[in-house]
Amino acid sequence: xxxxxxITGATSGIGEACARRFAKEGYKLILTARxxxxxxxxxxxxxxxxxxxxxxxxxxxxxxxxxxxIESLDGExxxxxxLVNNAGLALGLEKEYEGDADDWNTMIDTNIKGLLTMxxxxxxxxxxxxxxxxxxxxxxxxxxxYAGGNVYCATKAAVKTITDGLRIDVAETAVRVTNIKPGLxxxxxxNVRFHGDDKRAEKVYQGITPLTGDDIADVVVYAASAxxxxxxxxxxxxxxxxxxxxxxxxx
Numbered sequence: 526x527x528x529x530x531x532i533t534g535a536t537s538g539i540g541e542a543c544a545r546r547f548a549k550e551g552y553k554l555i556l557t558a559r560x561x562x563x564x565x566x567x568x569x570x571x572x573x574x575x576x577x578x579x580x581x582x583x584x585x586x587x588x589x590x591x592x593x594x595i596e597s598l599d600g601e602x603x604x605x606x607x608l609v610n611n612a613g614l615a616l617g618l619e620k621e622y623e624g625d626a627d628d629w630n631t632m633i634d635t636n637i638k639g640l641l642t643m644x645x646x647x648x649x650x651x652x653x654x655x656x657x658x659x660x661x662x663x664x665x666x667x668x669x670x671y672a673g674g675n676v677y678c679a680t681k682a683a684v685k686t687i688t689d690g691l692r693i694d695v696a697e698t699a700v701r702v703t704n705i706k707p708g709l710x711x712x713x714x715x716n717v718r719f720h721g722d723d724k725r726a727e728k729v730y731q732g733i734t735p736l737t738g739d740d741i742a743d744v745v746v747y748a749a750s751a752x753x754x755x756x757x758x759x760x761x762x763x764x765x766x767x768x769x770x771x772x773x774x775x776x
Contacts, residue, residue, distance in 0.1 A: 527577070530749070531555040531605045533585055533643060534612030536563040538712030539662060539745075542738030543609055546746050548576040555602065557581040557594065558612075585612045585639030586631075595646045604654075607749050608647050610640045611662045613680075615718040618673035629676045636680035637687070644691065651700045660745055661688045663706040664770075665761060671771040678770070681706075685759075692758065701756045703748045708763035709773065711735040732775025733766050 530547045534540040535556035544556055548571050556578060558564050564580040571578050579602055583590040598605075613636040616628035640661060651657025666674055667681030685704055692702040715726035741762060748757040766774040 526601060527551060527553045528606040529553040529555060529602065529604060530607040530609060531557065531643075531647065532609040532611055533557045533639070536560050536567065538714060539707070539710065539738045539741045540609070540611040541567060542742035543611065543745050544571065546739070546742040547607075547749075548574065548578075550746060550750070552607070553577040553579075553602070555579050555581065555598070555605065557583060557585075559584050585642060586634040588638075588642045591639075591642050592646060603650075605647050605650070605657070607658045607660065608643060608651075609660045609662070609745060610643055612639055613662060613684075615666075615674075615677040615714065616720070618718065620673065621675040624676065632676055632680050636677075637683045640684060640687065644687075648691070648695070648700065652695060652698050655699050658701045658703070658749055659688075659691060660703045660705060660748060662741070662745075663688065663704045665706050665708045665763065665767075666770050667706060668761075669770055674770070688759075692756075699753065703757050704759045705741060705744055705748070706759065706761045707736060707741050708761075708767045708770070709733065709735040710738060710741060712738050733764055733773060735764050736762060 530552045532540050532543050535544050536558040544554055548554060554576055556564055561582045564582060568578040568580050581594040583594045585591055616632055617625055648659060661684055663684040664681040666678045667685045670678040688702055688704040695702060711730050715729040716723060719725045744760055744762055751757055
């Protein structure tokens, strides 16, 4: 039986790249996101290439909608071998005392509580089967705060701690837990952060060759493909001229 992977936030960036990469590896894909049209477009494209794809439309911030979606999976689709908790975002780059409370709530509800919701819904079955893999997409931002990052950095620090805690909790089982921490990746991340300000977003990547979603997807699939006795606990992936979350050399 083919292995299956569930990827949240699968309609763009790292999530979409992971979907395409896992499809090449022969996985069945369960793709989740908020945008129905975009999900169906990706599904049609991947199915034309021979992949088996199921889509679930919901926002990870809505715990009941997530529960309903996961409970709708039946038969072989209900067995999830790999969970990629990718859905997440940054909003704003203001000083903490000038920040927007709505932005804070969206980041906390998506990056932390959404990840916890998906983990709670899917990991118990992995533990019962004594098999499975949870791959959380963290960030270099979780290692140390940078100017204007405050709440976003805090959410990714939480992802690291939550990931480490889960790894401890399932240590007596064969379930594996991984935290992938990307640095500067050129996706729509900065466009979202700056609320659609394309010119400001473009400046983030000027003077450096950033990572791509495909680069991170390669690492995700590498972790998932490791022998069963090998657990890739954490991987920090940076662009060549990036030293950490705040030190970037630009030409």
